[in-house]
């Protein structure tokens with residue numbers, strides 16, 4: 261169940277932390293968000309370090325489908341309704357800047373970067389799609405209506421945004437990591453506020469502890485693991501997504517004119533299928549849902565693949581999950597009120613390629629503060645999703661099953677298809693033997 265990106269790439273290796281240290285900026289987490297922050301800090305000549313508990317880019321980043329786009333299903337209509345034009349414009353401007361930054365960087369990086377149109381298709385929401393196009397035009401973006409979609413699910417129509425891109429995420433990550441100050445197998449634990457900056461306790465794989473002092477700390481651990489501040493456990497949940505890599509017979513290339521995402525879970529598209537190509541493979545995504553719930557998953561996706569692409573055979577299958585926020589915007593900025601210099605980049609809602617780039621540009625001062633203010637985590641939390649998250653947590657806290665999650669003690673569910681114990685509250689996952697796979701839990705299940 262490994263992603264296709266793990267083939268044909270050699271990731272650089274880094275040593276573990278072996279001494280106490282003082283840096284200007286400590287980045288915790290070596291996924292796309294952490295590595296990009298490091299890359300820009302390096303360019304600025306800052307004294308920084310990245311600590312990664314396993315290997316770099318081995319988290320969600322190695323399981324992405326790597327579409328780089330500033331457009332998402334129904335996003336701008338929702339943003340205008342919930343926050344107003346200024347926030348929607350800020351999202352468009354920052355994410356468009358992120359797409360362009362990838363393009364600039366990819367000129368010097370061998371990562372199969374290909375400019376592609378991004379199609380967002382619908383089976384039955386034409387009026388909503390037209391509204392989205394009109395909102396995009398009003399805030400200065402560019403998307404066009406088309407009925408020539410070019411995928412075999414026969415959608416009614418689509419919105420086409422040109423000038424977006426796709427790439428090979430691990431090749432990109434490997435190249436930007438090369439030459440950076442990174443410590444792998446270095447697990448960051450407690451973060452203490454000091455008079456000047458923060459002190460982070462970091463353990464190597466043998467459990468030896470070291471202290472790293474930093475003026476600033478960027479938490480780029482996917483789900484922020486520190487519960488003392490910020491209450492991210494109330495403000496986020498996780499959704500799993502499933503991907504199949506299908507290879508065309510006789511070396512043909514998949515006949516896709518771009519990258520494709522569905523409008524959402526529609527009756528005629530219950531798996532909300534996504535499509536992109538990579539060499540002679542077609543990456544088919546879908547079948548996801550909240551972690552810890554019964555999702556359609558691989559079985560349903562494979563059945564769809566057999567109908568839609570009978571001449572293709574499966575060469576890889578993988579699944580991963582991403583953090584979903586309460587209101588559709590990521591959390592980028594100060595970790596919690598009063599925690600000056602403790603920063604966070606999370607909540608990318610399955611759009612963390614542009615999200616990670618936006619976060620890295622924002623946190624290293626490359627974007628206008630007035631625009632990135634909109635992503636600050638200390639915005640109102642009184643959203644419908646907060647109550648859904650609270651309800652899920654309450655139910656799972658009182659459910660009398662064992663084992664229980666090492667994060668906040670919620671009951672875990674056995675995920676038969678993936679053979680894991682999953683937490684429906686916050687999305688932590690464990691192997692059958694109890695080793696932690698996905699946070700926010702940081703510790704293994706007790707034997």
Ligand SMILES: Cc1cc2nc3c(=O)[nH]c(=O)nc-3n(C[C@H](O)[C@H](O)[C@H](O)COP(=O)(O)OP(=O)(O)OC[C@H]3O[C@@H](n4cnc5c(N)ncnc54)[C@H](O)[C@@H]3O)c2cc1C
Nearest residue numbers: 289291292293313319320321324325326327448611612613
């Ligand atoms: C199936 C799927 C498809 C997707 N497709 C797309 C797409 O097409 N386009 C798009 O824009 N986005 C997509 N996304 C979303 C995107 O891949 C993610 O948002 C992004 O990779 C997240 O990057 P990250 O750096 O935040 O997290 P990660 O890559 O998970 O990195 C976090 C790192 O922190 C480390 N860490 C955790 N805790 C600690 C600790 N205590 N100490 C030290 N290190 C720690 C982890 O080991 C990990 O390496 C997709 C997501 C999924 C699941």
